[in-house]
Amino acid sequence: MATEILMPALSPTMEEGTLAKWLVNEGDTVSSGDILAEIETDKATMEFEAVDEGVIGKILIAEGTEGVKVNTAIAILVEDGEEVPAEAPAAATAEPAPAAAPAPVAAAAAPAPAAPDTDSSPDWPEGTAMKSQTVREALRDAMAEEMRGDEDVYLMGEEVAEYQGAYKVSQGLLDEFGAKRVIDTPITEHGFAGIAVGAAFGGLKPIVEFMTFNFAMQAIDHIINSAAKTLYMSGGQMGAPMVFRGPNGAAARVAAQHSQDYAAWYMHVPGLKVAMPYSASDAKGLLKSAIRDPNPVIFLENEILYGRAFDVPVMDDFTIPFGKARIWREGSDVTIVSFGIGMQYALEAADKLAEDGISAEVIDLRTLRPVDTGTVIKSIMKTNRCVTVEEGWPRASVGNYISSVIMQEAFDWLDAPVINCTGKDVPMPYAANLEKHALITTDEVIGAVKQVTYR
Amino acid sequence: MAARKTTKKSNISAEELTGYYRDMLLIRRFEEKAGQLYGMGLIGGFCHLYIGQEAVVVGLEAATEEGDKRITSYRDHGHMLACGMEPGGVMAELTGREGGLSKGKGGSMHMFSKEKHFYGGHGIVGAQVPLGAGLAFADKYKENGRVTFTYFGDGAANQGQVYETFNMAALWDLPVVFVIENNQYAMGTAQKRSTSTPDLWTRGAAFGIAGEAVDGMDVLAVKAASEKAIAHCRAGKGPYILEVKTYRYRGHSMSDPAKYRTREEVQKVREEKDAIEHVRDLLLQGGHATEDKLKAIDKEIKAVVNQAADFARESPEPALDELWTDIYAEA
Structure with missing residues (x-):
């Protein structure tokens, strides 16, 4: 059966090109992979290979022709011994893709109602006993509680285990959970962040501690390209349930490379969740929610706040939901x-x-x-x-x-x-x-x- | 035809050889069809074809067991077909349609299959290397005896994160096979112009990682190396490096003008080293198959590919509300 050989698109932006040179003649036998012609695109001269085998029955576009639109028939391929159809086919037009179903929802965000519906419920029941705790202790308790409840949760980062945390946030966790679940890494943020994202793909729920978020710039490709985008790119098949946490922003007298606030950077990225607590109770309640969340969460702490004490409710399982001011x-x-x-x-x-x-x-x-x-x-x-x-x-x-x-x-x-x-x-x-x-x-x-x- | 190296393997069955022939041919015909659909404007953006490298994934996959994982770069169509993902679903993802494996949202470079333990499809050169080690980390943590194949190219082998990963994989004895698919060109840069040492597998030595080089145009040699690497990992000896020397016939992507190598160089490899022709010779010379049988397989593969292409053209574009789904998993 005769088939048309069409002018190919040879770059993401090509709409037309020059048929610079034919490398086959009418009557030549070709098989897949043979180079048929040289085609000049907007960027370069490219070789154009045959896909099907057959005999070049007729060349429709002479070499040297400029402005040949993509998908124009440039030659006719026939089977051995077959006649070229009498009528040369008209230039093919690009076949339209089947239409998508109409969108049931408007793309633009609907304007908010006059008075927004907000959740103003208290964070803990009235009458709950309270205790004073530092942000540092609250964070450690959140991790310990979640690690007790879920074997798949583990902590990795620089100095999180034997050193007991560069800022002592992971103090005592190695003793309780052992070296399998509290893991000191070499100083390789890019590598260990990538390994943690892979472990999350593989079914674990990693908590990655960055000694500071300033160092997470080394790892930001994995945070964004690997962790935040995979659920979308996979059509919902797999994502990265994990937490990236550590101190963010200025501490005191550590100068430009150790003092940046990344709140706006991470807030920019769809696929990430971002928490930045102030008080100890929020640090605890939000970190527990973050560890349970099936999405990658950026958890921005602050070195100056680590030592500050706040009242924290004494509850078996205290969490704060995301998205509630x-x-x-x-x-x-x-x-x-x-x-x-x-x-x-x-x-x-x-x-x-x-x-x-x-x-x-x-x-x-x-x-x-x-x-x-x-x-x-x-x-x-x-x-x-x-x-x-x-x-x-x-x-x-x-x-x-x-x-x-x-x-x-x-x-x-x-x-x-x-x-x-x-x-x-x-x-x-x-x-x-x-x-x-x-x-x-x-x-x-x-x-x-x-x-x-x-x- | 020029002399081609034939591996003498007396214990290889006709069935096994035919299987490799079929699997490699499927990848080649699929990729040729993808190139054609790209030329017609049905596939857009970047499209990196695997033609020439078929023996690498087919040989490696031949030694895997159910539950073993694989992850690779953006040149991923061959890996997906070799691990049994549906050609129609792959092709429909290339055309950006609802029936694609990522519902049309990933494209050529980003496909995944939880069912087949295929973890992508990653577009950032080298990023899949720590991700693959992380999959192995999870398997070791769960003590499930699984092995992960982490594929990357000779170009990615110069990325810093590869060596960060080698260090940790060796330190923690992760069950990961690092497969360096050395097709000799990082995009348009020949290996000798980008890489200080020719044997990439030896770079594991600095981290105490065992490895070897293997002829990637010989599917049986690749399979044998794969068996050895898997056994090493399953025995708890940590990572292993396989540098598979192969060759890419087509450009880096569809818009590659191929000015960095001669047509003769490509032609010579095709004629003397082609992996599919090699198996074809083994089948015919060993009396394992007749020309007619092979023709029947060719026809059968062509039908599978055409069916995949038809599906990829007929499947509708994703509904517009898909724009807003799969950004977050339900908490």
């Missing part, structure tokens, strides 16, 4: 939105503002993906003013995103432009005075609040 302080004049160590400045500012008669509502986002903008919008409907606070850099910051959501969903409720308080747009300096100046300060938050409240 916490209102730390109710107020009526302004909404201050923050997360992680930014909460320290937000709460200090709110205390001082109260002395000046300004009532600030302070919201801790707690998780950045998913992020509970509903609670923020609801608050702004009450206060009509908003300031965001974070330690990271100002461009493409978390505050920028929150401001954009507020503009779209609560524009009519705003009485002033939203101000984003952030760290300064500089690499972190070492000198004590410069470092202090580079970070966000409580005074800057107070200044921003006074600006949006026109005081």
